[in-house]
Amino acid sequence: MLSERRLEVLRAIVQDYVGTEEPVGSKALTERHSLGVSPATVRNDMAVLEDEGFIAQPHTSAGRIPTDKGYRLFVDKLAGVKPLSSPERRAIQNFLDGAVDLDDVVGRTVRLLAQLTRQVAVVQYPSLTRSTVRHVELLSLAPARLMLVLITDTGRVEQRMIDCPAPFGDTSLADLRARLNSRVVGRRFADVPRLVQDLPESFETEDRGTVSTVLSVLLETLVEETEERLIIGGTSNLTRFGHDFPVMIRPVLEALEEQVVLLKLLGEATDSGMTVRIGHENAHEGLNATSVVAVGYGSGDEAVAKLGVVGPTRMDYPGTMGAVRAVARYVGQILAES
Amino acid sequence: MLSERRLEVLRAIVQDYVGTEEPVGSKALTERHSLGVSPATVRNDMAVLEDEGFIAQPHTSAGRIPTDKGYRLFVDKLAGVKPLSSPERRAIQNFLDGAVDLDDVVGRTVRLLAQLTRQVAVVQYPSLTRSTVRHVELLSLAPARLMLVLITDTGRVEQRMIDCPAPFGDTSLADLRARLNSRVVGRRFADVPRLVQDLPESFETEDRGTVSTVLSVLLETLVEETEERLIIGGTSNLTRFGHDFPVMIRPVLEALEEQVVLLKLLGEATDSGMTVRIGHENAHEGLNATSVVAVGYGSGDEAVAKLGVVGPTRMDYPGTMGAVRAVARYVGQILAES
DNA sequence: GCTGGCACTCGAACGCACAGAGTGCCAGGC
DNA sequence: GCCTGGCACTCTGTGCGTTCGAGTGCCAGC
Numbered sequence: 001m002l003s004e005r006r007l008e009v010l011r012a013i014v015q016d017y018v019g020t021e022e023p024v025g026s027k028a029l030t031e032r033h034s035l036g037v038s039p040a041t042v043r044n045d046m047a048v049l050e051d052e053g054f055i056a057q058p059h060t061s062a063g064r065i066p067t068d069k070g071y072r073l074f075v076d077k078l079a080g081v082k083p084l085s086s087p088e089r090r091a092i093q094n095f096l097d098g099a100v101d102l103d104d105v106v107g108r109t110v111r112l113l114a115q116l117t118r119q120v121a122v123v124q125y126p127s128l129t130r131s132t133v134r135h136v137e138l139l140s141l142a143p144a145r146l147m148l149v150l151i152t153d154t155g156r157v158e159q160r161m162i163d164c165p166a167p168f169g170d171t172s173l174a175d176l177r178a179r180l181n182s183r184v185v186g187r188r189f190a191d192v193p194r195l196v197q198d199l200p201e202s203f204e205t206e207d208r209g210t211v212s213t214v215l216s217v218l219l220e221t222l223v224e225e226t227e228e229r230l231i232i233g234g235t236s237n238l239t240r241f242g243h244d245f246p247v248m249i250r251p252v253l254e255a256l257e258e259q260v261v262l263l264k265l266l267g268e269a270t271d272s273g274m275t276v277r278i279g280h281e282n283a284h285e286g287l288n289a290t291s292v293v294a295v296g297y298g299s300g301d302e303a304v305a306k307l308g309v310v311g312p313t314r315m316d317y318p319g320t321m322g323a324v325r326a327v328a329r330y331v332g333q334i335l336a337e338s
Numbered sequence: 339m340l341s342e343r344r345l346e347v348l349r350a351i352v353q354d355y356v357g358t359e360e361p362v363g364s365k366a367l368t369e370r371h372s373l374g375v376s377p378a379t380v381r382n383d384m385a386v387l388e389d390e391g392f393i394a395q396p397h398t399s400a401g402r403i404p405t406d407k408g409y410r411l412f413v414d415k416l417a418g419v420k421p422l423s424s425p426e427r428r429a430i431q432n433f434l435d436g437a438v439d440l441d442d443v444v445g446r447t448v449r450l451l452a453q454l455t456r457q458v459a460v461v462q463y464p465s466l467t468r469s470t471v472r473h474v475e476l477l478s479l480a481p482a483r484l485m486l487v488l489i490t491d492t493g494r495v496e497q498r499m500i501d502c503p504a505p506f507g508d509t510s511l512a513d514l515r516a517r518l519n520s521r522v523v524g525r526r527f528a529d530v531p532r533l534v535q536d537l538p539e540s541f542e543t544e545d546r547g548t549v550s551t552v553l554s555v556l557l558e559t560l561v562e563e564t565e566e567r568l569i570i571g572g573t574s575n576l577t578r579f580g581h582d583f584p585v586m587i588r589p590v591l592e593a594l595e596e597q598v599v600l601l602k603l604l605g606e607a608t609d610s611g612m613t614v615r616i617g618h619e620n621a622h623e624g625l626n627a628t629s630v631v632a633v634g635y636g637s638g639d640e641a642v643a644k645l646g647v648v649g650p651t652r653m654d655y656p657g658t659m660g661a662v663r664a665v666a667r668y669v670g671q672i673l674a675e676s
Numbered sequence: 677g678c679t680g681g682c683a684c685t686c687g688a689a690c691g692c693a694c695a696g697a698g699t700g701c702c703a704g705g706c
Numbered sequence: 707g708c709c710t711g712g713c714a715c716t717c718t719g720t721g722c723g724t725t726c727g728a729g730t731g732c733c734a735g736c
Contacts, residue, residue, distance in 0.1 A: 028728095039680095057729090062729070149497075160439070234595070257571065257574055377711095400718075401699095
C-alpha cells in the first residue's frame with residue numbers, strides 16, 4: 001500500500017497535469033503544493049509511483065504524467081465529486097425549465113452539459129422499456145389504412161402506418177381503441193405483450209385479421225423503439241484536446257458517429273451511481289485516449305436513460321462528475337413534473 | 339475575357355490542387371495535362387490569372403492555388419455535374435428503400451450523403467410550411483386535458499398537450515374533431531389560420547373557450563414547427579481537412595453546432611437548382627474556409643426542404659454536386675411513395 | 677528517512693547551409 | 707504577336723550541429 005504522502009504526490013501530479021497539460025516535475029510540484037518535503041524526496045516517491053504503474057515519463061528527463069491506472073486511483077480514492085456553485089445550479093434550473101417538450105429537454109440538456117464541462121456531451125432519450133403507456137390512439141386514414149399513435153409517460157410519441165388486410169369499420173375501431181387502452185394504459189411496455197395477446201379472439205372473425213395486424217405493429221414498435229436514440233453535442237470541444245490532435249480526434253469523432261458504440265458505452269455504465277471509464281477501460285479502441293463519465297437519470301426513483309460526457313483522460317474529474325450528476329438530477333426533476 | 343487556354347489552365351490547376359492538396363507549379367501542370375504548350379507559356383497565363391484574382395501564391399516561389407473567385411469560375415463555367423455511376427445509384431436506392439419512417443429516411447440520407455461525398459452532410463427535415471395536413475386528431479386524456487396530434491403529408495407527426503379552461507364533453511370533442519378535419523385536411527399549413535378562424539362561433543358558449551384554446555395551440559404548432567429541424571453527419575470527415583487543421587476545424591465544428599447558422603445557410607440556397615457557396619460567399623465567418631453545396635428536395639415537384647454538404651473549398655465540385663443531386667432526387671421519390 | 681549536491685540525459689530551440697521547386701523576365705524564333 | 711528556352715533569383719523545407727534547460731537518478735551526509 002502506498003503511503004499517505006505518496007498518494008498526496010499522485011493527487012498533486014494529476015491536478016497539475018490536468019491544469020497545465022504538461023508533464024510535471026518534482027521541483028514544480030514542491031513549489032505549487034505544500035507537501036512539506038524537498039524535491040529529492042518527491043523524486044523518490046515518483047520513482048515508486050512509476051514502478052507501481054501510476055505515472056509514466058513520456059521520455060527520460062521529462063516530467064511525469066498520470067497513467068490510466070493513476071487516474072483510476074485518483075478517481076476512486078483521492079477525488080471527491082465537486083458540487084456546483086449555487087449560481088451554477090440556478091443557471092441549470094433556469095435553462096432547463098424553459099423547455100417546451102421532450103425534444104427540447106434533451107436538446108437543452110446536451111447543450112448545457114457540453115457547456116458546463118467543456119467536453120462532448122451525450123444524452124440518451126428516455127428508454128421505452130421502462131416507460132409506461134399513457135395512451136394508444138388509432139386513427140382511420142382510409143378505409144383500410146390506420147395510423148397507430150403511442151404516447152408514453154415520458155412524453156415520447158411514436159407513430160406507425162398500418163395497412164389492414166380488410167376494411168375496418170368505425171365501430172370496430174372505436175371498440176379496439178377502447179379495449180386496447182383499458183388494458184395497457186399505465187402499464188409498462190414490457191408487460192404489454194402479455195396483456196393484449198388474447199384480444200383478437202374477442203372480435204368478429206372478419207375483424208380478427210386487422211386486430212392481429214394492429215397488435216403486431218404495436219408490439220413491433222415497442223421492440224424497435226427499445227433500440228434507443230441519443231444525441232450528442234459540444235464536439236467542437238474536441239479541438240481543445242491536445243497538441244497532436246489530428247490523430248487523436250479522428251477516431252473519437254468516428255466513434256461518436258456510431259450510435260451503436262455510444263449506446264453500448266452508456267449501456268455499460270451501472271444503473272445507479274456514477275460510472276467513470278478511463279482510457280483503455282473503454283472497450284472501443286477509438287476511445288482509448290478518452291474517459292467517459294456517465295450516470296443514469298429518470299423521472300422517478302428509477303433510471304430510464306443515461307447521460308454523460310466524453311473527454312480526454314486528462315480531464316477535471318471532480319468538476320466533470322459534479323456537473324454530470326447535477327444535470328442528471330435536474331433533468332430527472334423536469335421529466336417528473338411534465 | 340480569358341482565352342480558352344487560360345480557362346483550361348485554371349481548370350487544370352483546380353483539378354490538380356483538389357487532388358494533391360498542394361500548390362501546383364507550371365512544370366507539373368504541363369506534365370500532367372496535355373496543354374500543348376511549354377511551362378513558360380503556362381507561367382505567363384498563370385501571371386494573368388493571378389492578376390485577375392483567380393489564383394494566388396501562398397508565398398513567392400511556391401505554386402499557385404485557386405482563390406474563391408477561381409473556384410467560382412470553375413463551378414460556373416468549367417465544371418459539369420458528374421453523374422453517379424449506376425452501381426452507385428443502385429446502392430443509394432437500396433439503402434434508402436430500407437427506411438421504415440421519416441426519422442429513418444432522414445437518418446439514412448445524412449449517412450449516405452456523408453459517405454458518398456466524404457464530407458459533412460446536412461439534411462433538413464421536410465418543412466411544415468409547405469406541407470399539407472393529412473389529419474388532425476384530438477384525444478381526451480382527462481376531463482380538462484386534451485392532446486392534439488397533427489399529421490402531415492410528409493409523415494411528420496407533432497403532438498401538444500392542451501389544458502382546457504373548462505371540461506369538454508365527448509360529443510363536443512367529436513364535433514370539433516370532425517369540423518376541424520373537414521376544413522383543414524389536404525390544405526396547406528399556411529392556409530389553416532384563415533380556414534379555422536370562425537370555428538369558435540359555431541359552438542355553444544360554454545365550449546368556445548376550449549375551442550379557442552385548441553385552435554391557438556394548433557396555430558402555434560404550425561408556426562413553431564416552421565422553425566425547422568435538421569441533422570448532420572460525417573463530422574469525422576473534417577479530420578481530412580488539411581494540415582493546419584486545428585485552427586481550421588474549430589470554427590467549422592462550432593458553426594455546425596449552431597442549428598440557426600445551418601438553417602440560415604440552407605435557407606439562403608435557392609429553391610430550385612443547386613446552390614454552391616464558396617468560401618467567403620458564406621456569410622458565417624467560421625465557414626469562410628468551406629464551401630456549401632445545397633439543393634432542395636421534395637415529394638412532388640416542389641421543394642419542401644433542403645439538404646447539402648459542407649466541405650473544404652478545395653473539394654471535388656463535380657462529384658459532390660452529382661452526389662447531392664442524386665441523393666435529393668431519391669429522397670424525393672421515397673417521400674412521394676410513403 | 678529526508679536532504680542537498682552533482683553528473684547525466686534528452687528534448688526543444690536556434691542558427692546555418694543547402695537543395696529544390698517555382699517564378700519572372702528576357703532575348704530569340706516561328 | 708505569341709510561344710519558347712534559358713537564366714538568375716527567391717523562397718521554403720530539411721538536415722545537422724550546438725546550446726540551453728528542465729528533470730532525473732544516485733549518493734553521501736544529517
